[in-house]
Amino acid sequence: MTTSPESPAGIRTGAGERHLLLDPGMDLTLRPMRYPRFFDRFKDAIKNTWSVEEVDLHSDLADLAKLSPAEQHLVSRLVAFFATGDTIVANNLVLNLYQHVNSPEGRLYLSRQLFEEAVHVQFYLNLLDTYVPDEKERFEAFAAVENIPSIARKAEFCFRWIDSVFELRELRTRDDRRAFLLNLICFAACIEGLFFYGAFAYVYFLRSRGLLHGLASGTNWVFRDESMHMAFAFDVVDTVRAEEPDLFDAEMEQQVKDMLAEAVECEVQFAADLLDQGVSGMSLAQMREYLQHVADRRLAMLGIEPMYGSGNPFAFMELQDVQELSNFFERRVSAYQVGVTGSVSFDDDF
Numbered sequence: 001m002t003t004s005p006e007s008p009a010g011i012r013t014g015a016g017e018r019h020l021l022l023d024p025g026m027d028l029t030l031r032p033m034r035y036p037r038f039f040d041r042f043k044d045a046i047k048n049t050w051s052v053e054e055v056d057l058h059s060d061l062a063d064l065a066k067l068s069p070a071e072q073h074l075v076s077r078l079v080a081f082f083a084t085g086d087t088i089v090a091n092n093l094v095l096n097l098y099q100h101v102n103s104p105e106g107r108l109y110l111s112r113q114l115f116e117e118a119v120h121v122q123f124y125l126n127l128l129d130t131y132v133p134d135e136k137e138r139f140e141a142f143a144a145v146e147n148i149p150s151i152a153r154k155a156e157f158c159f160r161w162i163d164s165v166f167e168l169r170e171l172r173t174r175d176d177r178r179a180f181l182l183n184l185i186c187f188a189a190c191i192e193g194l195f196f197y198g199a200f201a202y203v204y205f206l207r208s209r210g211l212l213h214g215l216a217s218g219t220n221w222v223f224r225d226e227s228m229h230m231a232f233a234f235d236v237v238d239t240v241r242a243e244e245p246d247l248f249d250a251e252m253e254q255q256v257k258d259m260l261a262e263a264v265e266c267e268v269q270f271a272a273d274l275l276d277q278g279v280s281g282m283s284l285a286q287m288r289e290y291l292q293h294v295a296d297r298r299l300a301m302l303g304i305e306p307m308y309g310s311g312n313p314f315a316f317m318e319l320q321d322v323q324e325l326s327n328f329f330e331r332r333v334s335a336y337q338v339g340v341t342g343s344v345s346f347d348d349d350f
């Protein structure tokens with residue numbers, strides 16, 4: 001715990017003491033609760049609890065055997081991305097987000113998110129163990145962040161943004177706070193909101209062709225979690241914007257656009273790698289358009305004008321299952337049992 005004249009021992013415990021969300025410290029006061037929305041998000045996340053054991057990936061093995069070589073290549077690259085993606089997100093949460101979002105109810109949500117990222121890591125570990133029985137191939141998949149250029153580039157993007165604020169122990173200055181906001185926006189909009197959404201599109205594309213329903217059913221859970229992680233992060237951004245509007249200016253907006261444009265390029269390069277053997281029913285041009293469409297939606301969530309004006313070329317990503325939507329917060333496990341092929345509910349905002 002750091003000490004400064006403004007915050008002795010870095011701790012704020014007085015119930016009447018007011019501070020801003022990004023002011024340094026470890027606020028411990030849950031009553032009166034300053035950000036009840038964050039607490040509501042924590043409770044909503046708990047209603048979406050699931051376990052890896054509920055998803056039977058073995059049902060996919062027969063499908064894997066009948067994939068074309070081009071589709072097999074796509075799946076092997078996809079699982080290689082999944083091998084480390086959530087661990088990177090979890091690391092940023094621990095190293096950066098938890099430290100600087102100074103609200104105990106906000107930290108409750110982040111604790112819950114960390115648990116969910118751990119479940120995702122376990123899910124993808126299970127996926128690789130099931131899909132890639134050959135030990136040497138599996139080692140290669142886990143080393144993809146170093147060995148497969150299209151995945152290494154995405155990892156480098158993530159690590160650069162983790163490092164950008166890693167040395168910051170306290171957000172004292174305007175520049176510190178803007179740097180932190182860019183890190184937060186990067187992980188929500190570019191990594192969870194674009195890299196992962198891009199990956200989900202391949203899963204739902206395969207499901208639309210009648211393939212890999214086990215993976216799709218697990219992805220439905222991960223998808224919901226990621227949507228909520230993103231929504232929380234944007235809620236933090238909105239809260240900071242209300243408290244410190246001067247942090248958000250044209251320069252910041254341009255930095256967000258530049259960051260998203262780079263993320264789109266990283267993801268297009270990944271798509272070029274996945275699709276380079278010619279996957280019937282999905283082209284690189286379509287994937288680029290889809291990624292640009294998603295990037296524009298992220299900008300909209302941040303109150304920034306769209307950059308691309310691209311539409312969504314993938315009808316299978318727009319499927320809405322009213323039944324699942326209505327059950328979303330009721331924890332009807334039966335709707336998600338293996339073999340059920342109902343589509344995930346896609347909130348328009350995402």
Ligand SMILES: [Fe+2]
Binds near residue numbers: 086
């Ligand atoms: Fe995750």
Ligand SMILES: [Fe+2]
Binds near residue numbers: 089117192225226229
């Ligand atoms: Fe996440």
